[in-house]
Every structure is written in structure tokens, then in C-alpha cells.
Amino acid sequence: MPVFEYAPAPESRAIANLKDHYKPFVNGEFVDGSGEPLKTINPATEEVLAEVGTASKSDVDTAVKAARKAYNGVWSKMPGTERAKYLFRIARLIQERSRELAVLESLDNGKPIKESRDSDVPTAAAHFFYHAGWADKLEYAGYGPNPQPLGVAGQIIPWNFPLLMLAWKIAPALATGNTVVLKPAETTPLTALVFAEICQQAELPPGVVNILPGAGDIGASIVEHADINKIAFTGSTEVGKAIQREVAGTAKKLTLELGGKAANIVFEDAPLDQAIEGIVNGIFFNQGHVCCAGSRLLVQESIAEEVLEKLRYRVSTLRLGDPLDKNTDIGAINSAEQLAKIRGLVEAGDAEGAQRWTSPCPVPDRGFFFAPTVFANVHQSMRIAREEIFGPVLSVLTFRTPDEAVAKANNTPYGLSAGIWTEKGSRILWMANQLRAGVVWANTFNRFDPAAPFGGYQESGFGREGGRTGLEAYLNV
Amino acid sequence: MTATTSTSAAPATPAPPADATRDEASLRRFLLGLPGVDQVGVEQRAAGLGTRSIKKDAKRWAIDTAISMVDLTTLEGADTRGKVRALAAKAVRPDPERQDTPRVAAVCVYPDMVETAVEALKGSGVHVASVATGFPAGRTSREIKLADTKIAVDAGAHEVDMVIDRGAFLEGRYMDVFEEIQAIKAACGDAHLKVILETGELATYDNVRRASWLALLAGGDFIKTSTGKVSPAATLPVTHIMLQAVHDWHVTTGELRGVKPAGGIRTTKDAIKYLVAVHEVAGEQWLTPDLFRFGASSLLNDLLLQRRTQVDGHYSGPDYVTVD
Numbered sequence: 001m002p003v004f005e006y007a008p009a010p011e012s013r014a015i016a017n018l019k020d021h022y023k024p025f026v027n028g029e030f031v032d033g034s035g036e037p038l039k040t041i042n043p044a045t046e047e048v049l050a051e052v053g054t055a056s057k058s059d060v061d062t063a064v065k066a067a068r069k070a071y072n073g074v075w076s077k078m079p080g081t082e083r084a085k086y087l088f089r090i091a092r093l094i095q096e097r098s099r100e101l102a103v104l105e106s107l108d109n110g111k112p113i114k115e116s117r118d119s120d121v122p123t124a125a126a127h128f129f130y131h132a133g134w135a136d137k138l139e140y141a142g143y144g145p146n147p148q149p150l151g152v153a154g155q156i157i158p159w160n161f162p163l164l165m166l167a168w169k170i171a172p173a174l175a176t177g178n179t180v181v182l183k184p185a186e187t188t189p190l191t192a193l194v195f196a197e198i199c200q201q202a203e204l205p206p207g208v209v210n211i212l213p214g215a216g217d218i219g220a221s222i223v224e225h226a227d228i229n230k231i232a233f234t235g236s237t238e239v240g241k242a243i244q245r246e247v248a249g250t251a252k253k254l255t256l257e258l259g260g261k262a263a264n265i266v267f268e269d270a271p272l273d274q275a276i277e278g279i280v281n282g283i284f285f286n287q288g289h290v291c292c293a294g295s296r297l298l299v300q301e302s303i304a305e306e307v308l309e310k311l312r313y314r315v316s317t318l319r320l321g322d323p324l325d326k327n328t329d330i331g332a333i334n335s336a337e338q339l340a341k342i343r344g345l346v347e348a349g350d351a352e353g354a355q356r357w358t359s360p361c362p363v364p365d366r367g368f369f370f371a372p373t374v375f376a377n378v379h380q381s382m383r384i385a386r387e388e389i390f391g392p393v394l395s396v397l398t399f400r401t402p403d404e405a406v407a408k409a410n411n412t413p414y415g416l417s418a419g420i421w422t423e424k425g426s427r428i429l430w431m432a433n434q435l436r437a438g439v440v441w442a443n444t445f446n447r448f449d450p451a452a453p454f455g456g457y458q459e460s461g462f463g464r465e466g467g468r469t470g471l472e473a474y475l476n477v
Numbered sequence: 478m479t480a481t482t483s484t485s486a487a488p489a490t491p492a493p494p495a496d497a498t499r500d501e502a503s504l505r506r507f508l509l510g511l512p513g514v515d516q517v518g519v520e521q522r523a524a525g526l527g528t529r530s531i532k533k534d535a536k537r538w539a540i541d542t543a544i545s546m547v548d549l550t551t552l553e554g555a556d557t558r559g560k561v562r563a564l565a566a567k568a569v570r571p572d573p574e575r576q577d578t579p580r581v582a583a584v585c586v587y588p589d590m591v592e593t594a595v596e597a598l599k600g601s602g603v604h605v606a607s608v609a610t611g612f613p614a615g616r617t618s619r620e621i622k623l624a625d626t627k628i629a630v631d632a633g634a635h636e637v638d639m640v641i642d643r644g645a646f647l648e649g650r651y652m653d654v655f656e657e658i659q660a661i662k663a664a665c666g667d668a669h670l671k672v673i674l675e676t677g678e679l680a681t682y683d684n685v686r687r688a689s690w691l692a693l694l695a696g697g698d699f700i701k702t703s704t705g706k707v708s709p710a711a712t713l714p715v716t717h718i719m720l721q722a723v724h725d726w727h728v729t730t731g732e733l734r735g736v737k738p739a740g741g742i743r744t745t746k747d748a749i750k751y752l753v754a755v756h757e758v759a760g761e762q763w764l765t766p767d768l769f770r771f772g773a774s775s776l777l778n779d780l781l782l783q784r785r786t787q788v789d790g791h792y793s794g795p796d797y798v799t800v801d
Contacts, residue, residue, distance in 0.1 A: 003761060004535065004538065004539070004542075004752065004753075004756045004761065004764055005534070005535060005538075006529065006530075006531060006535045007531070007532045007533040007534050007535040007536070008532075009530035009531070009532045114528060118528065269512075269513075270512065270513075271512055271513040271514055271515035271518060272512035273512070273514070273518075273519070273721055274514065274515035274517075274518025274519055274522070275518075277518055277521070277522050278518065309728075317757050326528070326529075326530035327529055327530055423513045443515050443517070443518065444515075444517060444518065444521075
């Protein structure tokens with residue numbers, strides 16, 4: 001029997017236009033940061049990609065001053081119709097440079113090129129297009145006749161969707177007339193700095209967007225800075241709590257988008273084959289580095305064996321390896337630190353008696369990789385059912401009745417997303433009302449649209465991004 | 478991935494086939510009890526697999542495999558013996574200047590042309606397939622359908638492509654459809670039976686899944702999407718559902734059944750998307766002409782052109798492949 005062995009189909013690394021050095025972007029120019037430069041690596045090979053200049057506390061102050069000046073002098077006074085032109089221009093430039101951005105994102109982050117190419121970059125462009133449309137229609141957004149921007153927004157984004165999270169933050173801020181100081185994640189600063197080039201190409205007025213690479217201390221300096229009016233953070237719950245403590249008692253507005261432990265609930269009358277696809281997409285998309293990942297599968301007991309059998313077959317067809325190969329389904333874990341965290345939690349799953357199954361796919365010798373893993377016989381009392389693993393590891397629990405499904409799904413301090421799989425429309429609506437989650441998907445998972453608000457309950461944070469609701473986070477209402 | 482589940486829980490895929498076809502009511506319960514198909518989901522999956530990038534050795538292997546799976550077809554009112562002989566010659570030597578080009582799997586003709594095709598293909602290893610049962614509409618009596626089948630088989634057809642009674646299916650008379658497939662299967666003798674569902678007329682993915690299981694239960698060796706006379710003919714999502722059905726059938730019964738998309742597959746690029754689906758949805762086992770076929774006429778020439786491109790390193794033109 002011949003085997004259909006897919007020949008390697010790597011996207012060319014040259015498309016990324018990788019440079020040796022990258023610099024912080026302040027007041028419309030690339031400047032030497034006074035922080036200690038960092039080296040960003042390719043998690044698939046552990047090779048150094050580039051040296052990146054970082055900001056220091058004084059650079060934060062310079063950037064905030066530039067942003068304040070741009071806010072007072074230009075951006076807050078500019079008519080919405082004019083601001084919109086800049087956003088449309090940025091959106092088109094992201095599209096024009098989409099291949100470059102996609103390859104660079106995959107190099108720096110480790111995510112498969114098919115995801116950066118088909119999901120991250122197009123969705124980032126879509127966010128700018130969408131918000132460009134709002135810029136001159138804010139009076140009709142339902143926040144009163146003349147909604148006003150807040151001022152300077154400090155934004156801190158994570159490493160799992162570097163460019164997309166930047167778009168989620170910058171597009172609404174700019175559309176509503178705010179200026180921005182943004183810190184990309186320490187391990188994934190590169191696409192943000194190419195975005196800075198795009199701001200130059202779009203001739204965005206200097207100071208409207210400032211980008212400061214750096215570690216957590218720079219994030220903290222942004223949060224503490226007295227002349228910032230709004231903090232938007234996406235990242236871990238732990239850091240989110242620290243930010244909230246810091247901001248408490250100040251006039252700063254705050255939105256937090258934090259961790260999750262989403263329940264993906266499959267009823268016995270579900271469209272089973274598509275539910276399997278949704279489960280796979282829910283937990284293995286972006287190596288499971290997704291805050292809204294469907295990391296807890298709740299499956300009705302009557303079909304549990306069937307679902308597990310189909311799931312294992314399907315997961316064994318996932319191709320793990322070189323993120324730049326167009327046929328790769330699962331790329332590299334972003335950092336050694338994250339890989340260690342995943343391994344630790346998987347060991348806890350073994351120790352607590354869950355039944356582990358790992359895909360037999362080959363795993364490269366170099367780089368940070370973790371084979372897709374499914375834990376069966378998981379119970380609410382286990383760590384792998386409660387803690388966010390943020391990796392390609394699925395915990396499978398069972399339930400007997402719809403009430404039990406709701407009770408188990410809600411039994412978490414998080415509440416970012418949930419999925420429901422059933423052919424019964426009334427049950428979808430009933431469940432959606434019961435579930436404490438900001439996003440509830442029905443018969444699909446991990447679908448995003450700039451028009452759909454995204455955000456959490458409880459320890460998953462507060463505030464919404466996207467849609468009309470998302471504008472509120474950047475308006476004085 | 479094991480053959481059976483050892484659970485007492487109600488399986489979402491089928492109860493033992495014998496129970497399912499005991500009587501009209503059981504068959505109906507079984508077919509309507511199959512898990513639904515979510516349209517958005519299956520189309521998303523099909524589109525996703527369609528982005529696989531098949532290059533170099535993999536592409537060459539895929540092109541040769543696809544050629545060996547073609548049922549080279551002529552089903553026109555204007556068919557003549559001369560046309561059928563020309564097609565037979567092409568089936569045996571698809572690219573006369575490249576003797577290492579694989580033969581196609583079969584030549585597919587109307588029953589009255591079977592004799593000519595059998596004679597022309599004698600000793601070549603290429604099968605003769607014949608459409609039958611009042612192709613393409615199937616709107617004729619059971620007697621005529623059986624006679625039609627018998628004519629094809631008596632003339633030497635190795636394979637019979639029947640059409641199901643879509644009217645009966647859409648009326649919910651599943652047992653009538655089931656019994657008719659069984660009767661035609663019996664009339665086929667040793668010939669392999671391909672059951673054409675005409676998915677373009679069944680319209681919904683749920684119906685495609687039910688009709689697939691119905692045909693498998695009734696003993697069809699292959700399930701085939703379309704006659705090629707109705708639009709839409711074969712599509713990737715429909716083929717996905719049918720590949721899933723033969724995969725699940727294998728898991729449930731241990732038996733291997735085939736799938737044949739037909740109509741509308743014209744380019745190498747499309748054919749490779751189907752092979753990727755066969756590989757990743759049904760499984761590697763199905764990557765053989767015994768279990769997967771393309772019903773096509775113009776596809777072969779594109780495969781031949783692409784084959785030359787892969788071998789020679791440059792494109793040639795339509796004048797370098799034969800028009801038959």
C-alpha cells in the first residue's frame with residue numbers, strides 16, 4: 001500500500017524580510033531604547049531571529065509625552081472622517097504586506113503558517129477595516145450625541161496572537177480618537193514593529209501610535225504612568241489582578257482580557273463529525289495557546305466512548321512540525337518556559353489518575369514541541385480540569401443531564417467562552433442563557449469577527465473588545 | 478480506531494446493520510437516527526483540507542494515483558462504437574508518448590456500448606463500467622431497471638453504476654430504495670455495484686448521509702455522488718460525508734466500501750484535493766482504485782498535462798495530449 005507522504009511545502013523565510021536589529025517606535029520614529037536589548041528566538045528551532053531594542057522607564061515617559069502631544073495637537077481634534085482614512089490605509093497596508101507579516105509571525109511565535117496566513121493576519125486587517133467604519137459614526141453608537149475619547153491608552157498584549165491582539169487594541173483606540181502606547185510581548189515583538197513601519201507608510205501623525213518592546217517591568221511602568229487615561233491588558237489572570245490593584249483608586253479606565261478554561265459541551269444529539277472538528281479546532285488551534293480555547297470537553301456519557309474514539313482518530317491525523325510548512329497543523333510551543341508549564345500540568349494529570357492519550361505523530365528533536373494530548377476520565381477535582389494549561393492538551397469530562405452540564409461548565413473561576421453542540425435549537429438558547437461565559441458558540445468554535453464583542457466573566461476579566469460594545473472601552477461615556 | 482466499541486452506551490453510529498433493515502419502521506428509525514450534519518462545519522472542514530499544499534514527489538505520486546482511479550466516461554446520446562473504441566484506446570495508453578503513464582481504472586459507457594468496450598479493452602486490465610437502471614433519471618419500472626442491468630452484465634460489464642430512486646427517497650420510502658438496490662445487486666452477479674445517490678437532487682447533507690448508509694446497508698460496493706447530468710454534481714463537502722460514511726462502515730462492520738465522486742472534477746488541483754480528503758477523512762487504506770474512483774472525462778487530460786510538467790520541468794500545451 002503506497003503512502004501519501006506530503007512533501008515539505010515550506011513558505012520561504014526570505015518573505016519575512018527579517019532584520020538583525022529592531023528598535024522601539026516612539027513619536028513616529030524608530031529610536032534606540034535605553035533598556036537592555038532582548039533576543040527573540042524562533043521557537044521551532046531555538047535559533048536567535050533578531051536583537052530587539054527595549055524601552056526603559058524613561059522611554060515610557062517619552063512615549064507617553066509623545067502620545068499626549070499627538071492626542072492634544074492632532075488626533076482628538078481630527079474629524080472622524082479623516083481618522084477613518086488612516087485606519088483604512090493601515091488595513092490595506094496590512095493586506096498588502098500580509099505574506100511578510102504571516103511568515104514573520106510564524107517565525108517569531110511558532111504558529112503554523114496556515115493559521116497566520118488564513119486567520120491572524122486577515123482578521124487583523126478586518127479589525128482595522130471594521131473600526132475605520134466606526135470612526136465617523138460614533139454619535140450613532142448609542143453612547144450619546146458626542147462621545148469623547150479618553151486620551152492616552154496604555155496597551156499590553158500577549159504572545160499568542162501578537163499582530164491580532166495589537167489590532168484588537170489599536171484599531172478601536174484610534175477609531176475613537178485616542179492615542180496609544182503599546183507593549184508587545186517579550187517573546188513576540190517583531191510583527192508589532194513591522195506594524196510600526198506600516199504606521200509610517202500610512203503617514204499616521206507622529207505619536208499617535210508608540211510601540212515599546214520590553215519585559216513585564218515596562219508593562220508595569222505603563223500601568224503606573226500618571227498621564228495615561230486607560231489601560232487595556234490581555235494576558236494572564238495573575239498579572240491582570242496586579243494591574244487592577246495598581247490602577248485601583250486612580251482615574252484610569254481599565255479593561256482586562258485574561259485566562260479561561262472553557263467548556264465545550266457535546267450533547268448526544270450533536271452533529272457528531274462536526275463536533276469532533278469543533279473539539280479539535282477548539283483545543284488544538286494555535287497549539288492551544290488561546291485564552292478562549294475549549295480546553296474542557298464536557299461530553300454526554302451516552303456518547304463518550306464514541307466521541308473519544310473518533311476524536312483520537314482525528315487527532316492522530318494532525319500534522320505537527322515546521323511552522324512554515326503549509327501543511328503543518330500544529331506548530332511550536334512559544335517558549336521553553338511555556339513548554340515546561342504544559343509538561344508540569346500533564347504530569348499532574350497523570351498523577352491524579354486521568355487517562356492520557358498522546359498522538360503518535362513524530363515530534364522534531366529541536367525546538368519547543370508538544371504532541372496533541374487528550375486526557376480521558378478527568379474529574380472536576382483534578383488540576384487539569386481547573387487550571388489553564390495553555391497548550392495542546394484536552395481534558396475530557398462527562399455529564400448525564402443538561403443541568404449537570406451547566407453546573408460543571410460554570411464550576412470554574414473563569415468565564416471567557418463556551419461551546420454547545422446539539423441539533424436542538426431550544427437547548428442552544430437555554431444553555432446560552434445559563435452559561436457564565438462572555439462568548440458562547442453553538443455548533444462551532446473559535447470563530448471571530450470584528451463585529452462580535454469578545455470578553456469575559458469573573459477571573460477572565462471585564463470589558464469587551466470588538467463590535468459596538470467594544471467602542472465603549474475607549475470612550476468617555 | 479478499533480473495530481467495535483465495547484461500551485453498553487447507545488452508539489451514535491449504527492446499530493448492527495441486520496437490525497436496521499428488519500422492516501420499514503426500523504430502517505426509517507435507523508436512517509433518521511444518524512447524527513446530523515452541520516453544514517457550516519462540514520464546509521469549513523472541506524475548505525480547510527483544500528488548502529493542503531501538495532508538491533514535488535507527493536504531487537507526482539498523487540497525479541499517477543489519480544490517473545489510475547479515473548473512470549473515463551462517455552455518456553452522450555451521440556455515442557458511437559467508434560467513439561467508445563477511441564476512448565478505450567485512450568484508457569489503455571493515456572499518454573502514448575509516455576509509456577510509464579498508468580492506465581485508467583475503467584471505461585464507463587451506456588449498456589448498449591458495453592460489448593464494444595469489452596472487446597476493445599480485452600486483456601488490458603482496464604475494467605468496463607456501465608451505467609444502468611434507466612440512467613440518469615431512473616424514472617422507469619423495476620423490470621426495466623433489472624433488464625437494463627442484465628444487458629450490461631451479460632455483455633461483460635465488470636462494474637455497474639446504478640441510480641437510486643430519488644423520488645422514493647424524498648418521499649421517505651426508504652425500504653423501496655433499499656430493496657431496489659438489493660435487487661440490482663443480485664442482478665449484478667460478480668459485477669461490482671456502484672450506487673449513484675445523485676446528491677444534487679437530495680439537496681441536504683443529512684440526506685446525503687442517510688442515502689450513503691442506505692446504499693451501504695443494501696450492499697453497494699461503491700457509493701457515487703452523481704450522474705454528471707445534474708448540477709451540482711460532486712462537491713468536496715458531499716464527498717467528505719460519503720468518505721466519512723465508508724470509514725464509519727468499516728469501523729462498524731470491518732468491510733471496505735468505495736467512494737466515487739463524479740461530475741465537475743476537471744483539474745489536477747481539484748483531484749488532489751479529493752485525494753487529500755480520501756487520505757485524511759476515510760484513511761490511507763482508501764487510496765487505491767479498488768476503493769476510490771473519479772468519474773470524469775476531461776480530468777484525464779489535465780492530469781496528463783500536469784504529469785508532463787512534473788516530469789519535464791516545464792509546461793506543454795493542449796496539443797500534446799490526445800483529444801479522445
